[in-house]
Amino acid sequence: MLKQSLLYLSESPAAKKVVTGTPLSRKLAQRFVAGDTLDDAIEAARVLNAAGLSVSLDFLGESVATREEADEAAEMAIRTLEAIAAQGIDGNISLKPTQLGLDIDEEMCRRNVERVLQRARELGDGEGEIFVRLDMESTAYTERTIALVEELRDSGFRNVGTVLQSYLHRTPADVERLIALGTRVRLVKGAYKEPDEVAFPDKADTDRKYVEEMERLLQAGTYPAIATHDEEIIRHARRFAWDNSIPKESFEFQMLYGIRRDLQTRLREEGYNVRVYVPFGDSWYPYLMRRLAERPANVLFMAGSILRESKVQRFARPAALGAGLLVGALAGLVMRPRRHRRP
Ligand SMILES: Cc1cc2nc3c(=O)[nH]c(=O)nc-3n(C[C@H](O)[C@H](O)[C@H](O)COP(=O)(O)OP(=O)(O)OC[C@H]3O[C@@H](n4cnc5c(N)ncnc54)[C@H](O)[C@@H]3O)c2cc1C
Known part of the structure; x- marks a missing residue:
């Protein structure tokens, strides 16, 4: 309650x-939150990188109401990508579609995301383009976000992926859809207020589905991100990967900035890829x-x-x-x- x-x-x-x-x-x-400014985020990223942890930088903001705000958010995403490249940060970025205008005009939102992806592509180094993740918001946006990723992939962008939430009834089908598309999926439990018709009211069901979907992604997905602080699930992921000869390099764990720093470093010391989601900004x-x-x-x-x-x-x-x-x-x-x- x-x-x-x-x-x-x-x-x-x-x-x-x-x-x-x-x-x-x-x-x-x-x-x-790492701080109000991009410099604060880069500083936090440096500290995390020094501990062997990679990052995903997120300029905070969602549900913008004007085209100008959406354009500014796209510009900020581009500046963040440029800072990652210029400062040699081991990291990528996360964006919220409503921050880039999904609520205002879908076409404008797509153009904004494309602009960001194009710059991320140009700034890539020998190891490839910088990756851009579209965070998943409430169910009002689930279908549109997945459809946007499909369109972007069709237009030739390979450096884009999104997030699926195990509390939603629809997610097993979306897992298959994104496996078929070959995009990277970050699997989370889900953080929004949703009605029982679309999401499991019981946490036990969300956890059970998380494990099933995680196993499917580990076996068939493209470099999935297991994003959770749930130690039991993390133990399960490690055991499942070991039992099925899934190499540590073929997936990553993700956690939020400031939460379970002990677990983040422990996993890294054990040789797993660990990425920390680093939000910054005043929103x-x-x-x-x-x-x-x-x-x-x-x-x-x-x-x-x-x-x-x-x-x-x-x-x-x-x-x-x-x-x-x-x-x-x-x-x-x-x-x-x-x-x-x-x-
Ligand atoms: C990298 C990353 C990206 C995410 N992106 C999205 C997204 O795009 N869309 C979305 O809907 N959700 C997103 N989430 C949030 C996610 O949906 C969950 O709400 C959040 O991760 C908490 O669930 P849990 O998996 O950690 O498990 P839980 O069962 O909620 O928690 C497991 C244990 O973790 C610890 N813990 C969990 N949360 C906290 C906290 N806030 N403070 C302190 N301890 C905590 C507690 O010890 C708890 O017992 C993201 C989460 C991560 C880690």
């Missing part, structure tokens, strides 16, 4: 205004709320960490607790009407 409430808040402009307006919300976001509100929804204990956990680490503890304490409690209280407000409906 708290998870659903936090996901509901992630889409609420009023809650956004309240949460981003509190002094320490930004500090909370820093747990999961961090919905991203932060989705991360809190995945683990509502984060609300208090982060407030506690800030208290421990703050150099100005005496002054920061009330504000940190305030920010944590604010998110909790907002979530509580959202939950209350539902309780009335279901006594």
Whole structure:
């Protein structure tokens, strides 16, 4: 219930205004976001690369409302690609289709993505073109995102792939569709608020389907990305790959910036390819709320960490607790009407 409430808040402009307006919300976001600027992201990438981890840089933003914003997002993606090439970063980028205008005009969105892919192609080094991943958003966009990837592949772009979410009923068919297309798939559990008609309400079903789809991708997919922090599933992936003689180089694990850093480095030390998804930019509100929804204990956990680490503890304490409690209280407000409906 708290998870659903936090996901509901992630889409609420009023809650956004309240949460981003509190002094320490930004500090909370820093747990999961590399910084406001491209330089911050490159610096974070350098540190991760030094530990043997590759990156996918994501300029935060989604659901833009104007053509200008969509164009700016495409320009920023291009600048990010240029920085990756110029600074010798071991990395690629992730983009949200609605950030490049999918909600405004599909044709314009496709042109924007093509522009980015073209630049990524030009900037490639001896090892190939820079790869661009289209993140998967809510089910309002699933079909359009997959169709966009198909069109781009038809136009000759090989450096594009997308994401599939195991909580959706439709995903087994999409797995087969993308295997046939030969694109790279990142498999995730899914981070949006979806109705039961399209997504499994029980986490156990999402986890079970994840394992089935992961096995299928490991056997037949093109360099799949197993994107999860679930240790049980990661153990299963390793065992499955070993039992089926699937080489470590033919897939990668992916995790989010700031989450399970211990597991990221452990897997790398064991010889697996590990990529960290590194978000940056100041539009961090919905991203932060989705991360809190995945683990509502984060609300208090982060407030506690800030208290421990703050150099100005005496002054920061009330504000940190305030920010944590604010998110909790907002979530509580959202939950209350539902309780009335279901006594
Ligand atoms: C690289 C990457 C890219 C992603 N891209 C997309 C995308 O394009 N579209 C999409 O819908 N979703 C995306 N997601 C999010 C994904 O759908 C899940 O919501 C998220 O990964 C949490 O699920 P989990 O697989 O880690 O498993 P869970 O069962 O949720 O968690 C397993 C364990 O991981 C730890 N954990 C998980 N989340 C957190 C957190 N936020 N904070 C602290 N600990 C945590 C906890 O210890 C938990 O017990 C992405 C995730 C990753 C890793």
